[in-house]
Amino acid sequence: MADAQTIPIRVGVILDMDGYGEMAFNCLSMALSDFYSTHSHYKTRLLLTNRPPKGDVIGAASAGLDLLKNVQVQAILGPTFSSQASFLISLGEEAQVPIISYSATSPSLSSTGSPYFFRATLSDATQVDAIADIVEAFGWREVIPVYEENNFGEGIMPYLSDALGRVNARIPYRSVISTLATDDQIEAELYKLMTMQTRVFVVHMLSPLASRLFIIARKIGLMSRDCAWIVTNGITNELELLDQSTLESMLGVIGVRHHVPRSKELESFETRFNKQVLVGSKLSIFGLWAYDAATALAIAAEKANLRDVKYIQTSSNSTDLEGFGVSGDGPNLIKALSNTTFTGLAGNFRLVDGELEAPPLEIVNFVGHGVRGIGYWTKDSRIVNELNSKSANLYADFTPKSKLGSVIWPGDTTSRPRGWVIPTNGRKLRVGVPVKAGFTEFVSVTWNADNSVRVEGYCIDVFEAVMAALPYGVSYEYIPFAYPNHTTAGDYNSLTYQVYLGVSIFAFFFFMISRAGEMFDNNMMNVQNYDIVAGDVTIVANRSQYVDFTLPYTESGVAMIVPLKDVKRKNAWIFLKPLTWELWLTSFCSFVFLGFLIWLLEHERNDRFQGSFWYQVGTIFWFGFSTMVFAHKEKLRSNLSKIMLIIWFLVVLILTQSYTASLASMLTVQKLQPAVTDVDFLIRNNKHVGYMQGSFVYGLLKKMNFPESHLVEYNSPEKLNELLSNGRIAAAFHEIPYIKLFLTKYCSGYTMIGPINKANGFGIVFPIGSPLVKDVSRAILNVTEGQKISEMEKKWLGVVNKCLDPDRLATPHNLGLGSFWGLN
Structure with a gap:
């Protein structure tokens, strides 16, 4: 009775029944079986009809046409590959039938342009930010992508390039390997990589090609301790397909994969799958996504209240491409799918704009026999040690690298690879240096007997220290800015302009015509152009029109x-200079005032202060001024007079000693x-x-x-x-x-x-737009903030003598009232 009351809903499946296809189809079947066993009250029942695409794009299109025209399915699950999905998506949109893919990961496929396409898996673009953060965490500045030459491999590249650009990592070369490449061709490409200096590789390819790649890389020595390999989920999602020899070859590789939380339901399904499925069909995350996609479609079919009805014919044309009709339930089904959420085997299932909401990523390390987790990546917290808020806050003040667990790198070492080596056949950068006769402490160029060049000096030591501080190796050679007779070839404007000419032949001719003689002479035709200029080259505006400068490394x-x-002081009145006129006048008045006070206290009882009027006036002046040299002979009888005189002697002593010191200084100091x-x-x-x-x-x-x-x-x-x-x-x-x-x-x-x-001080010269400018400027900051720069200055420039400051050498200031204010 229950079977009679259910409504069958035909669903197409486009899968080749190989190892992967069989695994996915078994997951689809088990999903529907498990779902309807717990939802027996549902009226709808999905019925799967498989059409193998025979492994190519045309086969997938043919299978889709058959399902739409002859079976008239209400939805299609599949196909396996992104390249097969493009045309199928167009067919689904024409027939208003949802296309639900659980394995087409190429970012080139988008639900934005087609509302009938649902990606129940994750786009490859969801992992590029995690890869970029890993590159930034370990300080690598150059990365070579190694990817498969097909839609899968090429689709991620624009997103990966943008992500690496965000962390200031450049891509000097892209290694593209054909899916059909022979081992010899793969080996030749890897040998080509060995001739380059970059040793950080991001591999994005499927497991069959990746297995061959890593085995060959290990054989030729490209899995050494200088190398860093990062693999995308194209490999980590298919770990079950990698044999032991491949895993051993991948020792030290870092990978990213989408995190699948462990649950009782997942463990139960894995147990049942291993028991029910034939030996050789290994479960992967794509099987879990297939299981969740089938479950989501079963829920949506019930929500949309689907009926087993025929397509509505909109055209009388009977060709294969236009002969099928339109599903009347399509709009209701895509609306129900968009609003379907549940907790599936692979985690939370929720479609946002037709795309599966991305879970956190797990960062893993290949350890020879498998992988082990070393951290996680989330969109909000970036690299974290654990997936919980406490751990994220705990590590908030640490660098991203410190949030990762210990890593075993290629070469079975725990030391972080430099990520670069000196290339075996790379062209050395031509570094121009000025040739001059004086101030050779900054730059000195000498020619040996064998005509070899020796370049040294303060600026050269700084340049070499900066280049050594870069996170990658740069091979360079010094080329003096000189004619064959070893004389200078021009001024500093001419030298810097050679960098511009070295990258622009057209600019050279334009320069010769419009500016000949302004910045360099016509003999420049005989001088080499340069990639860089190092030396005592000042950063000025007119030079910046043609070249880029780094940050300065000297005082400006x-x-x-x-x-x-x-x-020299030859002045007849110099003896008056030690005191200001105010102090001279005050001193005079003070002597007179002292004589008057002593007379006032003594004249009634001391006969030495008595006599005629003018005699007493003379005594007042005599006694006051005689105290200046302590020559007074009058005996005092009043105790108050004696106390005043003692205080006055202290004042006179200080005044005379200060005058003597000041005058001596004026007469002796230059x-x-x-x-x-x-x-x-x-x-x-x-x-x-x-x-x-x-x-x-x-x-x-x-x-x-x-x-x-x-x-x-x-x-x-x-x-x-x-x-x-x-x-x-x-x-x-x-x-x-x-x-x-x-x-x-x-x-x-x-x-x-x-x-x-x-x-703006001295800087290193680069061509305009050179990617090295930012890195070299950062290296300059590291060098100038350390002790090494002081050692170089002392070595070449010596210690600047503390020359006598003219202001400090001037004759001491005249003494004024303020100098003796405390005596009041």
Whole structure:
């Protein structure tokens, strides 16, 4: 009676009955059996009709046409591959029949363009952010994707590229391997990878090709401790299909897969599946998704109240592509599917815009005999150690790498791979360095007897330390900016422009026509172009129009070097200088006042303070001023007078001693002052000034309205000292690092005034848009914030002497009332 009352709903299945297809079909059948055994009151019953697609796209299309036209199914489950699904989705939309795939993972398939397509599995794009976070966690900056040459492999690449770009990891090369590639072809491609410096690989392919890839990679030595391999769920979802030799070859590989929570229902199903299914059919996560897809369709069919009715014919055309009708229950069924939620074997089942809501990802490590979990990834918390809020908060202050468990890497080591090696045939970067006669402490280029080049100096040490601090290796060679006769080939503008010319042949000809002679001479035709310029190259605006600079690694600014002059004091009234006029006047009045007070207290009882009027006035003045040298001879009789005199002696002692010290200092200490302190003074008085050969300061001085005839060139500290000492120039303009170096040698006679102009210090030059600029700038920060930069400065530039400050060397200040306020 129950069977008579049920309504059969025909559902098409497009599966080849090979190992995978048999496993999936058994899961579909078991899902319906389990569901209707617990939902016997449901009126609808799904009936499965399988049409094998014969493993190709045309076969899948033919099977779909047969199911729609001849069987008139209400829904189709499948097909297996993404390449088979594209045309089938169009057929389903035409017939208004839902196409539900539990294994087509290519991101190129989307439910947005077709409301009748439901992905009951997860898109490959759901894992790219997790992979990018893993790359960022271990500090790798270059990644080579290795993927299968088909719709499955290529579909993920745009998403993976964007995700890696988010964490500033670049893709220098893409390794594409055909599904039909022979072992020799795979080996040849892997040998090609070995010639490159990058050793971080992201593998996205299915298990049959991946097995061959890793076995060959192990054989040729590409599974060494320098290498890092990350595999996508295309491999981790099919671990059951990997044999032991493949697992052993994948020792140290990191993989991501969608997390399947363990449950009693899942354990029960696995037990029953292993008992009921023939030996050789291994259960994978695609079987669990197939089980949940069938369950969801059974629930939706009941919700939509489907009936076993024929299609509505909308056209009299009898061709295969237009001969089928339209399912009248299709709109109701897709609405019911969109609102179906339950807890399935693979986790929570919920469709959002036709796509299965993504669960957390599990990060696993291949350990030779299988995999073990080392962490998880969620969209909100990123990399976490455990899947709970407490653990996420506990590790909130730790780096992503610290949230992962211990990892065994290729080579059976626990040390993180560098992710790069020196390439076997990679082209070295051409690093241009300036050639000059002076200030060689910054950059020095010398040629040996065999014509080999030796490059050293402070800037070179900084450059080498920065390149060593990069998270990957960069091979480079120094090429001096010089002619064959070892003379400099031009100024710093010309040197930096060679980087621009090195990447733009068209720009070279344009430059020769429109700017010949402005920044370099015509002999530049004989000089090599460069990939990088290292040295004492200042970051300035006109150069940034053609090249990119890193962050500066030296102090910035342009200042002025001027001689110190000795101000000698030859003044007949210098003995008055130690005290201010206020203090002189106050002292005079105080002496007179003291004499008057002593007279007032003594004249009635002391005959020495008696006599005629003018005699008493003279006594007052005599007694007051005689106390200055303690020469008074009058004996005092009043105790009050004696107390006052004792206090006054203390005041006089301090005053006289301070006067003596101040006068002695004025007569013996030099007063050194800058000969010039004002740039306008130099311009108004037509003074000659100096600038460094090849420096941008020449253009700066012209902008400051210095006549060109008043600009004198120098090329070394010795030449600069000569020009300043013999008066040929009144001042010299240079950048602060050079001035500090100059003062270490000639500190006593010169001082620095300024800075008078803002400059951005020395930087490393790259072509515009070079991906290395950001990495090198970060490395510069690491180097300049450490102790190593101080050691390099001490080695090459020495310790700048604490030159005597003219302000501190000036004659001591005159003493004033405020100096003795405490005596009141």
